Amino acid sequence: MTSLFEPLAPRPLAEALRPERIEDVIGQKHLLAPDRPIGRMVASGRLSSMIFWGPPGTGKTTLARILAASSGMAFEQISAVMSGLPELKKVLARAQANRQQGQSRGMVLFVDEIHRWNRAQQDALLPYVEDGSVVLIGATTENPSFELNRALASRAQVMVLERLDTHDLSVLLERAQAHLGRVLPLDAQARTELLNMADGDGRYLLVMV
Structure with missing residues (x-):
């Protein structure tokens, strides 16, 4: 049984960053x-x-x-x-x-x-x-x-619905960093590889962050 004094599990990043307005939807x-x-x-x-x-x-x-x-x-x-x-x-x-x-x-x-x-x-x-x-x-x-x-x-x-392109995924990555309050330790090549690995899937990108 979970103790009342144990901290609640953090929300998944994809859920925390889920837009609430149409203007904030990426792609x-x-x-x-x-x-x-x-x-x-x-x-x-x-x-x-x-x-x-x-x-x-x-x-x-x-x-x-x-x-x-x-x-x-x-x-x-x-x-x-x-x-x-x-x-x-x-x-x-x-x-x-x-x-x-x-x-x-x-x-x-x-x-x-x-x-x-x-x-x-x-x-x-x-x-x-x-x-x-x-x-x-x-x-x-x-x-x-x-x-x-x-x-x-x-x-x-x-x-x-289309796969998110590289620009869309970059915007999502910036939002993730802002939410986490830190910049991911990625050089330009690593960042590009991360975006390529996501293959247009925004949720998968956030799982990898």
């Missing part, structure tokens, strides 16, 4: 700029269902949280690996009840690794997406055209 300007798809949604305050397709560490979870907060919506996150149909039905029932009672502006349901769900699990989402009980944001590293059933895919816009 994905092709989606987030004011005249681009997600930028326009944020400006209007109205979200539609989306599938975030992209490599790990490109900000899928972060974007989902920010979009929910910026729209004044409740946020629920479930993992398609860990959660089955019973858990999904509980979340959907809660979303529908809150909507009917006027208790919220709606719910963003973020489903991580949505491609892992079978057809029955995906089909269970359809009526709730259609009636507006939830705004679905699914995250996947796999091509949605092959991994999602056609009915669900037709009700969501696919947003392709």
